[in-house]
Amino acid sequence: MAEFVTVTIDGQQYQAPKGAVLLWVAREHGIDIPYFCAHECLKPDANCRMCLIEVEKVPKLTPACATYVTDGLVVRTQTPAVLEHRRSTIEFLLLNHPLDCPICDKGGECPLQNQTYGHGPPHSRFEFDKRVFPVVDLTPLIVLDRDRCIHCKICIRIVDEIAGEPVLDFASRGKFTEVFGSAATPLSGNIIDNCPVGALTNKVFRFGARPWEMSHTVTTCTLCSLGCQIEGWQRSGEFKRITAAIDPVSKERWICDRGRFGHGFLASPERLKTPLVRQGQELVPSSWEEALGLIARKLDERRAQPQEVGGIAGAQLSNEALYLFSRLMRGVLGSNNLDHRLSPAPLPAEADVRAALEAAKTLLVFGVDPSQAAPLTDAWIKLAVRKGLKLIIATPAAINLDQRASQHLRYRPGSEVQAVGALLKAMAEAGRAVPEVVNVAATALETLLNATGLEAQAVRAAAALLGPETAILYRGVQVAAALETLAAALGTPHPPCFLPEEGNARGAADLGLAPDLLPGRLPLADARARAKVQKAWGRLNERPGQTGAQMLQGGVKVLYLAGVDPVRYNGNLKATLGQLEFLIVQDIFLTDTARLAQVVLPAAASALETQGTVTSLLGKVQRLERVLPPPGEARSDTWIFAELAKRLGIAFPTRIPQIWSELARDVPAYSELRFDDLEVSGGRPKTAAPKLVPRSLNGAQGELGRFGLWVTEKLFGPRAVLDRVVLPDGVRELPQAELHPADLAALGVPAGGKVRLSSSNGSLALVAQASTRCPRGVVVVPAGTPGLGALGGTNRVSLAAEGV
Amino acid sequence: MNSIEGLRGTPRLRPPFPAQAGVYGRPTTVNNAETLCNVPHILKNGVAWYRSMGTEKSPGTKIFSVSGHVNRPGNFEIELGKLTFRELIYDLCGGVPGHRQVKAFHPGGSSAPLLSGDQLDTKIDYESIAAAGSMLGSGGLIVMDDTVDLTWAALNLAKFYHHESCGKCTPCREGSGWMVDLLDHLHHQRGSARDVEMVGQIAKNLMNGKCFCLLGDSLGMSVGSAVQKFPGDFSAHVAQPNMGRT
Numbered sequence A: 001m002a003e004f005v006t007v008t009i010d011g012q013q014y015q016a017p018k019g020a021v022l023l024w025v026a027r028e029h030g031i032d033i034p035y036f037c038a039h040e041c042l043k044p045d046a047n048c049r050m051c052l053i054e055v056e057k058v059p060k061l062t063p064a065c066a067t068y069v070t071d072g073l074v075v076r077t078q079t080p081a082v083l084e085h086r087r088s089t090i091e092f093l094l095l096n097h098p099l100d101c102p103i104c105d106k107g108g109e110c111p112l113q114n115q116t117y118g119h120g121p122p123h124s125r126f127e128f129d130k131r132v133f134p135v136v137d138l139t140p141l142i143v144l145d146r147d148r149c150i151h152c153k154i155c156i157r158i159v160d161e162i163a164g165e166p167v168l169d170f171a172s173r174g175k176f177t178e179v180f181g182s183a184a185t186p187l188s189g190n191i192i193d194n195c196p197v198g199a200l201t202n203k204v205f206r207f208g209a210r211p212w213e214m215s216h217t218v219t220t221c222t223l224c225s226l227g228c229q230i231e232g233w234q235r236s237g238e239f240k241r242i243t244a245a246i247d248p249v250s251k252e253r254w255i256c257d258r259g260r261f262g263h264g265f266l267a268s269p270e271r272l273k274t275p276l277v278r279q280g281q282e283l284v285p286s287s288w289e290e291a292l293g294l295i296a297r298k299l300d301e302r303r304a305q306p307q308e309v310g311g312i313a314g315a316q317l318s319n320e321a322l323y324l325f326s327r328l329m330r331g332v333l334g335s336n337n338l339d340h341r342l343s344p345a346p347l348p349a350e351a352d353v354r355a356a357l358e359a360a361k362t363l364l365v366f367g368v369d370p371s372q373a374a375p376l377t378d379a380w381i382k383l384a385v386r387k388g389l390k391l392i393i394a395t396p397a398a399i400n401l402d403q404r405a406s407q408h409l410r411y412r413p414g415s416e417v418q419a420v421g422a423l424l425k426a427m428a429e430a431g432r433a434v435p436e437v438v439n440v441a442a443t444a445l446e447t448l449l450n451a452t453g454l455e456a457q458a459v460r461a462a463a464a465l466l467g468p469e470t471a472i473l474y475r476g477v478q479v480a481a482a483l484e485t486l487a488a489a490l491g492t493p494h495p496p497c498f499l500p501e502e503g504n505a506r507g508a509a510d511l512g513l514a515p516d517l518l519p520g521r522l523p524l525a526d527a528r529a530r531a532k533v534q535k536a537w538g539r540l541n542e543r544p545g546q547t548g549a550q551m552l553q554g555g556v557k558v559l560y561l562a563g564v565d566p567v568r569y570n571g572n573l574k575a576t577l578g579q580l581e582f583l584i585v586q587d588i589f590l591t592d593t594a595r596l597a598q599v600v601l602p603a604a605a606s607a608l609e610t611q612g613t614v615t616s617l618l619g620k621v622q623r624l625e626r627v628l629p630p631p632g633e634a635r636s637d638t639w640i641f642a643e644l645a646k647r648l649g650i651a652f653p654t655r656i657p658q659i660w661s662e663l664a665r666d667v668p669a670y671s672e673l674r675f676d677d678l679e680v681s682g683g684r685p686k687t688a689a690p691k692l693v694p695r696s697l698n699g700a701q702g703e704l705g706r707f708g709l710w711v712t713e714k715l716f717g718p719r720a721v722l723d724r725v726v727l728p729d730g731v732r733e734l735p736q737a738e739l740h741p742a743d744l745a746a747l748g749v750p751a752g753g754k755v756r757l758s759s760s761n762g763s764l765a766l767v768a769q770a771s772t773r774c775p776r777g778v779v780v781v782p783a784g785t786p787g788l789g790a791l792g793g794t795n796r797v798s799l800a801a802e803g804v
Numbered sequence B: 001m002n003s004i005e006g007l008r009g010t011p012r013l014r015p016p017f018p019a020q021a022g023v024y025g026r027p028t029t030v031n032n033a034e035t036l037c038n039v040p041h042i043l044k045n046g047v048a049w050y051r052s053m054g055t056e057k058s059p060g061t062k063i064f065s066v067s068g069h070v071n072r073p074g075n076f077e078i079e080l081g082k083l084t085f086r087e088l089i090y091d092l093c094g095g096v097p098g099h100r101q102v103k104a105f106h107p108g109g110s111s112a113p114l115l116s117g118d119q120l121d122t123k124i125d126y127e128s129i130a131a132a133g134s135m136l137g138s139g140g141l142i143v144m145d146d147t148v149d150l151t152w153a154a155l156n157l158a159k160f161y162h163h164e165s166c167g168k169c170t171p172c173r174e175g176s177g178w179m180v181d182l183l184d185h186l187h188h189q190r191g192s193a194r195d196v197e198m199v200g201q202i203a204k205n206l207m208n209g210k211c212f213c214l215l216g217d218s219l220g221m222s223v224g225s226a227v228q229k230f231p232g233d234f235s236a237h238v239a240q241p242n243m244g245r246t
């Protein structure tokens, strides 16, 4: 608890925590001290000199932003000297400032403009030429107009202190000082929000609208699973831009570039606007009445054979939508054929990723590029490394965070389980306790090293860094159990954190959107849990259902797909899906999957067009708010599910708070969270202490092929929604196969040529890209690459030059 | 300290003071050669010996670097409180070339406010110079004789400070450039009385802690003192006393 002291500001006494920054203390009490360079999340720099005030016993004016509260501090903020100084500072700032507000994107939300009105002189006395720089792109997404810069250094400090990558600074001196360098980090766009002038602007939104013409609403980003708070801006129902929302407690206001620049899909002309029903070869627009009637009749017909019906709902949907979908499938139709995944994937742990990594002394990153998969982690990791975190990066190819790592483990794709085994073996060899169930004793380290391509020394060094204060971030199905075993062996307080692609994967898991789970992640096999759900929902089948992958392989006759596009993932699924008796697709675009459907329902985007909640990897349930209406006739997922249930004779709650109450009743971890309390900061579900069950490491080595395949996410990689966002050149990462130049040469692939990846399941041709980050024998492909599913989830492929 | 760490050379915010956390976050003291030079002698001869020189408040000696209009410029180590500037200039430095009059001098470097020729009898110690309205500063005595036009001198000085301004804080970064523009204007007979007034105001707006470090203050102090002490030099440059600007 902070010690409180008394400060006197303008003759009035206030209590404030000792050591607090005077500027914020004053502001908290409604005393306006103008400032530019101060920022609650940055160290004071005191360069703009706008906040100078009088401090008793100090002969000169003193910056309030760098004055810390002590007991008996007496300051004055309204003396003639202070006021005169403010006027003079504004005058200095405006000397070389273009004041081209009418054509400046910041106009209307510009601190400089506001302070000039509030404190500045009425006229300029400067009659010389202003300094002039050309306007340039600081990054492909950020425009830099150095003429407008007031040198507050906030951008430079953010890139360093917040993004953890000191790549931006000033160049030149005196009045020619200019922002120089790069801001190339996943968090670069934050400098736009925080620049107090129009020197840094959003290249995509620029000139799109005036702040006063737009309305904005705080909601949660769903473009990854961290759930950052964002502000969505709209004008007359048209999506305009995203800015970071400020966290009322920590004052943090940081989002990644995907969150900021990746929501343009909302305005895509490809959005579905009306329901479509099949007439022969054609999908023709229909009314909701007709479309829903058709589906309801079909589902009703099948109520007696629930195992023939199945549904997959994407994990970007809100908790409420997923909950009603699950109730529709299980409670109304009696089917446990329910999933949120198209192919096998682990469930996100009930953990707080940020807390886990910030409390850790060692971080093991396994098979994932955190900077791209959950972009804000990039900054958290870099800052933690500055404070002494030891980083072990185990990835098949180099990633950006490598420079920060204490140890690299460059295993061969397909040998993930053996790589973890090697770590356990090295721990056992060093005399550390390793659970009995783990069959490390039986395997020689040599064998594991041969399988993985790792060096004994690297493995031993990494193992030595692992301890109870280790956090683990990973991606990968096969390796999930192995990492849990490792965590159990280490005795870590947090389970390994899977970083999923979809924004609400944690919610989908908590809600039991899996064939063998019930709400609250309770096993379907648990009779008591079943009884409770059956009582609440009226119906529950005890027969375990099929996974998403099984349903897509023809396991059901009637399939309901909400917000998933399996054909994009695997073109071969077209045949199976085309043969289904009835396919219902509910999406925001007319996807390739939707083209095969009998009925297509236009959904509102869960991101900015619906109300609801999502659960993030930070272990928080947060609100989604409706920023703008969905296009045309599109409707929210919850509305659609409730309408269908109604037509099947079951009344679902329809208002979001109502749905939440029933959901919270059924998911024990959420039972104490009230919808209204989730606003702004969100609420934390109860989490049981993780039970880590060590398992045997008998992971079968992947199918053998000449190359190891590593599928890894990219910030602006291929993805259904991101593909439909307008982005400047050079931002989007194209689906391609990265290979070591020598491998490309050996395969005989010319520059710009294609390479075909084949497994026993199928194949896929991609443009080849020479990349030295790949070791020999490893091919790297971005997650979300269309058609990747054809390879059947293997990480061993053979490669051949295509078309030569 | 920033430069040693490979960073951009700009002043650091205090606290933390260098003695607590300086280069690479370690306690650091920064001293110039002159200060360190005193140390062996004090250690050898004792504090009392050192204090036996100079005055109560300005003990010891000080090296003056005399430049400008003197016959014998150079470094002179003198005991504080003993000599006047007149003695330093005329006895030690051989007087002013051509027997011209001293018009003005910076007693302690270009950042110390100007003193005028009639203040030559000021004693050389901290308290006397302060009483005269300037400071002993670095001990860089700059002497200007009666041929010097202080508009030119101020312009020269402003150019130096503008060149040296690191660009960190607003008043110095912007004010030094403006000062150069205005003085240059005046110097070329294009200025107005209002410009002279503005030079004085800008000087004031740079002083007394308004800048991040003392560089801006220094510019304010010297140019300010020039305008204050020698207004005639500036108004002589005014093209038309009132160019009708509001």
Ligand code: SF4
Pocket (backbone or CB within 6 Å): A097, A098, A099, A100, A101, A102, A104, A105, A106, A107, A108, A110, A111, A112, A113, A148, A196, A197, A198, A199
């Ligand atoms: S930065 Fe602010 S003051 Fe400057 S031109 Fe833009 S809106 Fe106007």
Ligand code: SF4
Pocket (backbone or CB within 6 Å): A148, A149, A150, A151, A152, A153, A154, A155, A156, A179, A194, A195, A196, A197, A199, A200
């Ligand atoms: S670009 Fe903006 S944030 Fe950066 S120093 Fe200039 S005014 Fe400050």
Ligand code: SF4
Pocket (backbone or CB within 6 Å): A221, A222, A223, A224, A225, A226, A227, A228, A255, A256, A257, A258, A259, A260, A374, A375, A376
């Ligand atoms: S880190 Fe994730 S949740 Fe946050 S803004 Fe980026 S994509 Fe959205």
Ligand code: FES
Pocket (backbone or CB within 6 Å): A034, A035, A036, A037, A038, A045, A046, A047, A048, A049, A050, A051, A052, A063, A064, A065, A066
């Ligand atoms: S806000 Fe205090 S100096 Fe800039």
